[in-house]
Amino acid sequence: MNADQMKQIAAEKAATYVEDGMMLGLGTGSTVFYLVEAVARRVQAEGLQLTAVATSSRTAKQASELGIKMIDLNDAPTLDLTIDGADEISADFQGIKGGGGALLLEKIVALNSRRNLWIVDESKIVPQLGAFPLPIEVIPFGLAKLTQRLEAEDLHPVLRRQANGELFLTHNKNYILDLHIGNIPHPHVLGEWLDHQTGVVEHGLFLDVAKTVVVGHPAGPEVLQAPR
Structure with missing residues (x-):
């Protein structure tokens, strides 16, 4: 099946x-x-x-x-x-x-x-969560700076693109960064941290x-x- x-x-x-x-x-x-x-x-x-x-x-x-x-x-x-x-x-x-x-x-x-x-x-x-890359919706303005902050935390952000190579846009015309973390032992801690990052509209931790x-x-x- x-x-x-x-x-x-x-x-x-x-x-x-x-x-x-x-x-x-x-x-x-x-x-x-x-x-x-x-x-x-x-x-x-x-x-x-x-x-x-x-x-x-x-x-x-x-x-x-x-x-x-x-x-x-x-x-x-x-x-x-x-x-x-x-x-x-x-x-x-x-x-x-x-x-x-x-x-x-x-x-x-x-x-x-x-x-x-x-x-x-x-x-x-x-x-445990984390093998699936964690999506976060982010605004385009200041994307490079936000990406640097995420990289500094070893969250390994990758800007999502469509199969044809064009940038993926959300319903609200924002971007998606997929965080390739591998494992998330403390999702509530990570979720709270992401909630306080300027430029992050929402994260995919439910x-x-x-x-x-x-x-x-x-x-x-x-x-x-x-x-x-």
Whole structure:
């Protein structure tokens, strides 16, 4: 079984957590694509009345075309549940997100949700964060100076580019620096340090955000629940 099939297994299980009348947050990425399809099937089959906010125009377009009512976050009350993917999840339920470049919008939606549920294939579950490069969204002005500060801390920043060599731009026309750290033994310490670096718009450490993770395995979905 390949990774896409395991993503679909996780997404279809996560869709069962959606309830009639919910205000739903929809994330971004390949696993969320399967989630939106699964939720839309329930909307059609069961007549669920849902309203949703998306973290990318791609997700919003897909959901809207499949019959899910989409609104802007500014027009929504607190979200009941946000379901999103992740690039890495450690044993203590901390995460790295932003491989697709939507970390700022994803974090805004996540922090305006009562509950967050992450959906991943089994390869995303790791003992400790850091093998996946940590994305940070940064403003273009002063990029060289910020890069020097990050290099001085041995964070090994690499400016993200597209496959054609052009600079990767976020939804807000900012840049992404990917930090090739290798391991992050103290993510809260690093997150707080990054929060105080001028020029950093947001970082991809999602700490103490999700209490439930659905993991796709060849044998079926596994639900992991953080200790209360």
